[in-house]
Amino acid sequence: MPKLIIIEGLDGCGKSTQTQLLENFFKDSNVDYKKIKLPDYDSPSSTLVKMYLAGEFGKNASDVNAYAAGSFYAVDRFASYVLNWKKDYDNGTVILADRYATSNSIYQMEKIEPSKWDEYLDWSADFEYNKIGIPRPDCVIFLDMPVEISQKLMTSRYNGDEGKKDVHEANVEFLQKCRKGIAFRRHLCYNSLRVCGRVCPQESQCEGSCVLGVKGEPVAIGKLERFVGDWKIENADKMPAPDIKRNGHKVAVIGSGPSGLACASDLARMGYEVKIFEALHKVGGVLVYGIPEFRLPKEKIVAREVEAVKKLGVEIETDVIVGRTVTIDELMNEEGYEAVFIGSGAGLPRFMGIPGENLNGVVSANEFLTRTNLMKAYDTHYDTPIYVGQRVVVVGGGNVAMDAVRTAKRLGAEATIVYRRSEKELPARVEEVHHAKEEGIEFRMLTNPTSIIGDEKGWVVGISCVEMELGEPDESGRRSPIEKAGSDFEIPCDVVIMALGTSPNPLLKMTTEGLETNRKGCLVADEKGATTREGIFAGGDAVTGAATVILAMGAGRKAAKSIDEYIRQKKH
Numbered sequence: 001m002p003k004l005i006i007i008e009g010l011d012g013c014g015k016s017t018q019t020q021l022l023e024n025f026f027k028d029s030n031v032d033y034k035k036i037k038l039p040d041y042d043s044p045s046s047t048l049v050k051m052y053l054a055g056e057f058g059k060n061a062s063d064v065n066a067y068a069a070g071s072f073y074a075v076d077r078f079a080s081y082v083l084n085w086k087k088d089y090d091n092g093t094v095i096l097a098d099r100y101a102t103s104n105s106i107y108q109m110e111k112i113e114p115s116k117w118d119e120y121l122d123w124s125a126d127f128e129y130n131k132i133g134i135p136r137p138d139c140v141i142f143l144d145m146p147v148e149i150s151q152k153l154m155t156s157r158y159n160g161d162e163g164k165k166d167v168h169e170a171n172v173e174f175l176q177k178c179r180k181g182i183a184f185r186r187h188l189c190y191n192s193l194r195v196c197g198r199v200c201p202q203e204s205q206c207e208g209s210c211v212l213g214v215k216g217e218p219v220a221i222g223k224l225e226r227f228v229g230d231w232k233i234e235n236a237d238k239m240p241a242p243d244i245k246r247n248g249h250k251v252a253v254i255g256s257g258p259s260g261l262a263c264a265s266d267l268a269r270m271g272y273e274v275k276i277f278e279a280l281h282k283v284g285g286v287l288v289y290g291i292p293e294f295r296l297p298k299e300k301i302v303a304r305e306v307e308a309v310k311k312l313g314v315e316i317e318t319d320v321i322v323g324r325t326v327t328i329d330e331l332m333n334e335e336g337y338e339a340v341f342i343g344s345g346a347g348l349p350r351f352m353g354i355p356g357e358n359l360n361g362v363v364s365a366n367e368f369l370t371r372t373n374l375m376k377a378y379d380t381h382y383d384t385p386i387y388v389g390q391r392v393v394v395v396g397g398g399n400v401a402m403d404a405v406r407t408a409k410r411l412g413a414e415a416t417i418v419y420r421r422s423e424k425e426l427p428a429r430v431e432e433v434h435h436a437k438e439e440g441i442e443f444r445m446l447t448n449p450t451s452i453i454g455d456e457k458g459w460v461v462g463i464s465c466v467e468m469e470l471g472e473p474d475e476s477g478r479r480s481p482i483e484k485a486g487s488d489f490e491i492p493c494d495v496v497i498m499a500l501g502t503s504p505n506p507l508l509k510m511t512t513e514g515l516e517t518n519r520k521g522c523l524v525a526d527e528k529g530a531t532t533r534e535g536i537f538a539g540g541d542a543v544t545g546a547a548t549v550i551l552a553m554g555a556g557r558k559a560a561k562s563i564d565e566y567i568r569q570k571k572h
Contacts, residue, residue, distance in 0.1 A: 003089065004135055006100040009143035010178060011169045012150030018143060019098045026094065033094040036085055038077055038103075045079030048072040053166035061167040061174055066108035066120060073104060074128050081134045089135060101128045102140050107168060110177040115244040118269045122561065147175045195258070195287065195305065197226030198296050200550045201399075201429050233304065244313065247271035249567050252337040254322045254508070257285020258549045259540025260343030261309050262556030263563075268312035270564050275337075276309075277320040282374055285345055286541075287549070289374040290366070292403050294410070298373075323507035328515075332535060338570070339535050339563045342523060343556055346502040346541035352395070356452030357498075361387065361460030365396070365404040365499035372407050388413040389494020393463050395449055396499030397421070400546070402432040404497045405441050415441050416491065420448040420468050420481045446470070448481065450488070452496055462492045504542045512536070520545060529559030530566075537563055 007015045007022070019035065026033045039046045049072045051057060057064045077100065081089075089095050104124045112120050129136050154169055168174065202222030210218030249272050253264045256278040264274045282288050284302045296302065310316065322328060322344075331337045349364030351357050368386070371377040377386035392408040394401050397419035409415040417436070419426060422445050426433060437443070446468040453462040467487035470479035503521040514533040516524045522545050529537040539555030541547055 003092070004095045004097070004100075004137045004139070006097050006102065006137045006140045007143065008099060008102045008106065008140055009145065010106065010147065010150055010175055012154040013143040013145040014153075015098050015143060018141070019096060022096060026096070031094055032092070033096055034085055034088045035096045036080060036098070038080060038097060038099045039073060040076055040080045040084070043076070043079055043083070045076045049076055053168065055167050059167065061107070061171060062111050064111075066111040067123070069111075070104040070108050070120075070124055071127075074101070074124075074132060074134075077101065077128065077134055078132045097137075100137055100140070101125070101134070102137075102142070104128075107178055110174060113245065115269065115271045118266060144179075147172060147179060150175075195229070195296065195301060196550045196553075197222055197224075197229050198301070199291055200548050203430060205548070205550065229301075233300070244269060245271055246273055246313075249273065250275070250335075250337045251563055251567075252277060252328075252331045252335075252340045253343060254328075254340065255279075255285055255343040255345055255540075255542070256283040256306070256316060257343055257345050257540065257552065258287060259345075259542075259552035259556035259559075260285065260341065261305060262553040263341045263343060263539065263560045264314045264556075265309045265312055266557050266560035267563060268309070268314050270560070272564075272567075274313075275315040275317065277322050277326075278316060278318045279321045279344075280374065281318050283316055283318065285343075289370040290400070290403070292369065292373060292407050294406070295403070321507070323511040328508065328512045328536065338567050339537065341529070341556070341559050341563060342508060342531070342536065342538040342542050343540045343552070344505065344508060344542045346504045346522075346546045348503045348505050348521070349498065350500045350502065351498050352449065352500065354449060354451050356454055356460075359452055359454040359460050360458050361389070361454075361495045362452060363495070363497055365394070365400045365497050366502060368404055368497050369400070369407065372411070378411060386411070387495060390414060391493040392416070392495045392497060393418055393491055393493040394497045394499055395419075396501075397426040397428055398499060398501070399428045399432055400501075401497075401499035402428045402436050404499050406436055406439060408495070408497070409439055409441060413495070416493070417441060417443045418447050418449060418463070418465065418491070419443070419445055421478065422446055422470060425470075425478050444491070446481065448483065449496075453490065460494055460496055462490045463496055464488065464490050502541075502546050504545075527558075528562040529555060530562055535566065537566075 007019045009015050023035055039049045041050065052064055052069055052072055085095055101124065105121055109117050109120055128134050151172060154165065206221045207213065207218040251267050251272050251274050253260045253274060253276045256276050260276055264276050267274045280289065283306045287296060287302045288298055320326065328340055331340060347366055349366045371384055371386050375384040376382040377384040388408050388411045390413060392413040392415045394405040394408065394415065395418050397417065401417060405415045405417050423443065447465045448468050449463050449465050451464045452460060453464060455461050467484040468481040469484055471482040472480055474480045504523065506521055509515050509517050512533065515536065516532040518524055523531055523538045523543050525531045525538045525543045529539045531538050537559040539559045540552035543555065544551065
């Protein structure tokens, strides 16, 4: 169970009622909890808050600077934490709070022009969680209620005495604007949820930390994420983009995958003129060419994400191979881009280096999925043929291998996974393995290919394998597979798909002086995304190698902050 649970919302939305109901549930469930209410009006720490709400700094809430008002509340939260509940929190007690730091974004963002909303949110989070050191919430429940209804409830609360309302409660126009601000904050979350709720490994990244999983099933965070993201599509996707004032600075983004889109959208909100350069003819990166339609719908989900970025004023140019069509140096020296973000992914496939890999019918998972997803090779009306034959063998055990084998099955082939370790060591998501088995995919565990067999015309007819057994753990902690002597056998097949991982394309390194890579070919970048070349930043698979969508998005957002800091420092 989360340790710090927050109930949030505008005044009169029912926070106290819902907090009480949750408290009753905790009592009935014998949960060790402590309820707090913020601001703490019984403490001297709330003095400035009370003065602000009483109108002593200005009769209208908008008269008071957002950073000043935010600081009033932050100091009160700090005092409450240190004096009232820090010891309980440190001892593992669940803390249930009516309001917390999210209230700053609810009530103070209205005072700031929309182009600066991200900046304020970053400041608020850094000030409260990093600078003064109050804990980050584990769960924030936001109660969204129309202002008209909450006003009626508050009128009833004060028995019709409007004079008892504070500077927030009394200003309907102000509250309406506040509601738009929190809608913006939710919008940032929804966009990632509807993608990540479908494709990210929730069982390890979030559900794996849920304490309910100790005795039973964890909270289905992934399915909840997907539900919330889909709800937004149906109910809240028509929210207009904020009116952003441009700051006159240009930034180039290479690649339109999750990392590039996240970086571009954040920079655009900060006021930058951003242009994405995409090598392919369609925008979305791995979201469109790598992940199959049955896992991530392209028009319903990905296209909407791209349109949301375009609404922010981001320009996107396709069919541009940076390093060939134009170089990074040309972008910076001739076209006036002050910084460049590289989110070009990791699209260079790996092979085993065994005999027969040059036969017709041997393809990488990257090529197979790109032809199928992006180039519509499954459709006979397109001039992009794809050959699966009757039997397909996919070598590998990761999520890409699952995508490839399930796609091959849908194209009409008998599909088999060949993996050199046991099922316990499969790196793919448990959910993906489960779905693959349900669809009739055969799994040949503890099996390693030694060569690919071809006919006299150079086409694949089978794959030679050897049985394996697990020995001692390797550097990663997984048990090393050892070949069983005399266990050679063959698997008849028409197509072999190698799903052994990918690495970044070396083109950018080769055409950009001062841009360093590591031994795996990944760009060298620090924790903020800065590479070894000034003004060039990078994130996502181009830095880490093939990883998850959410990590790529996070890297893009971190890099956007770093780029903003870099350009601001240059100005001074």
